Amino acid sequence: MESRCAFVAVVGEPNAGKSTLVNVIVGTKVSIVSPKVQTTRRQVRGIVELGEVQLVFVDTPGFCRPNSALERAISKNIKGAYKDADMILLLIDASSKGVRRSLDFLEKMKLTKIPFCVAINKVDIAKREDILKVAQALSAYDFIKRVFMVSARTGDGLGELQEFLCHSAPIGAWLFEPSRPTDASMAFQLAEITREKLFNHLQKELPYSVYVETEQMKETEKKASISQVIVVMKDSQKGIILGRAGGMIKTIKEEAVRGMRGLLGKKVDLTLFVKVKEKWTEKMVHLQNAGIVD
Numbered sequence: 001m002e003s004r005c006a007f008v009a010v011v012g013e014p015n016a017g018k019s020t021l022v023n024v025i026v027g028t029k030v031s032i033v034s035p036k037v038q039t040t041r042r043q044v045r046g047i048v049e050l051g052e053v054q055l056v057f058v059d060t061p062g063f064c065r066p067n068s069a070l071e072r073a074i075s076k077n078i079k080g081a082y083k084d085a086d087m088i089l090l091l092i093d094a095s096s097k098g099v100r101r102s103l104d105f106l107e108k109m110k111l112t113k114i115p116f117c118v119a120i121n122k123v124d125i126a127k128r129e130d131i132l133k134v135a136q137a138l139s140a141y142d143f144i145k146r147v148f149m150v151s152a153r154t155g156d157g158l159g160e161l162q163e164f165l166c167h168s169a170p171i172g173a174w175l176f177e178p179s180r181p182t183d184a185s186m187a188f189q190l191a192e193i194t195r196e197k198l199f200n201h202l203q204k205e206l207p208y209s210v211y212v213e214t215e216q217m218k219e220t221e222k223k224a225s226i227s228q229v230i231v232v233m234k235d236s237q238k239g240i241i242l243g244r245a246g247g248m249i250k251t252i253k254e255e256a257v258r259g260m261r262g263l264l265g266k267k268v269d270l271t272l273f274v275k276v277k278e279k280w281t282e283k284m285v286h287l288q289n290a291g292i293v294d
Helices: 018-026 069-083 100-108 128-138 158-168 186-201 235-242 244-264 284-289
Strands: 004-012 044-050 053-059 087-093 116-121 144-149 211-219 223-232 267-276
Touching: 004 018, 004 069, 004 158, 018 044, 018 053, 018 158, 053 158, 069 284, 087 100, 087 158, 116 128, 116 158, 128 144, 144 158, 186 211, 186 223, 186 244, 211 284, 223 235, 223 244, 235 244, 235 267, 244 267
Parallel strands: 004 053, 004 087, 087 116, 116 144, 223 267
Antiparallel strands: 044 053, 211 223
């Protein structure tokens, strides 16, 4: 059997379950997950080999209205992913009432030449009538090759989806080394671990005003010493992250260390600093430092 390789752009609305789906199919955590919307800010690639086929899933940020430099960069990441893809997988949350942006996206993609499929996600928790309503809306778009009913959380329906993607992948050499789950740098992966912990603990808009940069990493066989900077926009935000008597930053550090230990397989000594950079979301240099733009 000839080898096949495909880039699959996974697109959809915020909280549709894109990162969860990619992590489950790849078999390891390559993209951070949070109940909050727009956790993913840039393209994150998860790579898996299924027989003679290598699938490169490109996890993308959720659809957004580009009102700021940050949101414009995020929107650009979404467009870049699906324009360069061999296949597009639109993920729709069947339990959500808000699928308008998904349908708007389908309208824009009517003339696409890229093979296109849809997965209706969260069928394990969605009401039957909501699932049928989404499926009926999708029937108006004849360019969709297949529609799948899946639960990224439980894995239901993913086998059939994977089989379709493998069969649809173009013939060609693999582009990445086997058994390499992502092409993201280690510095980025470590920064994302800490950002995930921040997202899980911070409330309201504060998580969206934060980015994490891995400044330094030194490794020995048994230990990794890592230094990271948490960048915020205001002194008041710095105070919240530090917490009363340093309680919040201590919790963030402890949880991040556990995640890093699992990734690296060794002891981790983590140092966190919090710095204020006003209006960083509007400045290209900080968007680059955050890994949101190249």
